[in-house]
Amino acid sequence: MTSDTIAGLPLHVLLVHAVVVLAPLTAIAVVLHAFWPAAARRLGIVTPLAALVVLVLVPLTTNAGEALEKAVPRSEAVQEHAELGDTFLPWAIALLVIAVAQWFWTTSSSWSLKNRLAKRMSPRALLVIDIVLKVLAVAVAIGAIVDMVLIGDGGARAVWGHLTSG
Numbered sequence: 425m426t427s428d429t430i431a432g433l434p435l436h437v438l439l440v441h442a443v444v445v446l447a448p449l450t451a452i453a454v455v456l457h458a459f460w461p462a463a464a465r466r467l468g469i470v471t472p473l474a475a476l477v478v479l480v481l482v483p484l485t486t487n488a489g490e491a492l493e494k495a496v497p498r499s500e501a502v503q504e505h506a507e508l509g510d511t512f513l514p515w516a517i518a519l520l521v522i523a524v525a526q527w528f529w530t531t532s533s534s535w536s537l538k539n540r541l542a543k544r545m546s547p548r549a550l551l552v553i554d555i556v557l558k559v560l561a562v563a564v565a566i567g568a569i570v571d572m573v574l575i576g577d578g579g580a581r582a583v584w585g586h587l588t589s590g
Contacts, residue, residue, distance in 0.1 A: 428491040436488035440579070443481050447512075447572050450474040450519055451565035457526045458561035464530040475516075475523035482516045485509075501585050505578035512575060515568040522557070522564045529557055 428435050453471040456463040486509055493506050528537045542550060 428488060428495075434488065434492045434495070436485060436492040439481060439485040439488055443478065443485050443512075444572060444576055446474060446481070447478045447516070447519070448569050450478050450523065451568045454519060454523050454526060454561045455565045457523070457530060458558045461530070464526070468531070469527060472520065472523040472527045475520040479516045479520050482513050486513070499582065501578070501582040505575070505582040508571075508575045508578045512568075512571055515564070515571050518564045519568055522561050525557060526561060529554070 430438060450471065453463075453467055453474060457467055457471050458464075489506060489509055493502060496502060530536070530538070538550065538554075541553070545553075
């Protein structure tokens with residue numbers, strides 16, 4: 425077993441499944457956090473923690489993918505997938521930032537940014553901040569999910585494309 429494999433399986437193959445599942449779930453949780461107060465209360469700190477896990481997993485997965493790329497025959501599909509894989513880190517960072525911002529905005533604890541600002545800002549200003557956070561949550565969630573689908577499709581084509589080309 426090398427550092428790039430576990431039980432003979434490439435580490436990238438194992439890590440990518442965690443990212444492919446956790447990133448879209450985190451994106452959905454960010455949107456739920458923004459629009460559904462009951463979900464925000466139930467999810468609490470879990471959403472930002474999940475976003476942190478995604479952020480940690482993305483470079484690990486990318487690095488494992490680069491090691492795998494060196495071990496497989498070069499192809500246009502593999503190269504395209506590798507290039508697409510490099511596009512997800514900014515989305516992972518954005519997911520973490522918006523998840524933390526949403527948590528600080530919606531938490532019912534004394535840490536609530538919304539409660540602290542309510543004493544200093546007009547209701548209109550608070551509404552604007554709330555709307556901006558919601559728009560950002562949706563934009564980041566959609567962007568992250570779309571990018572993940574494109575990366576996954578590229579990976580599937582790199583691995584299984586030979587079966588469909590004729």
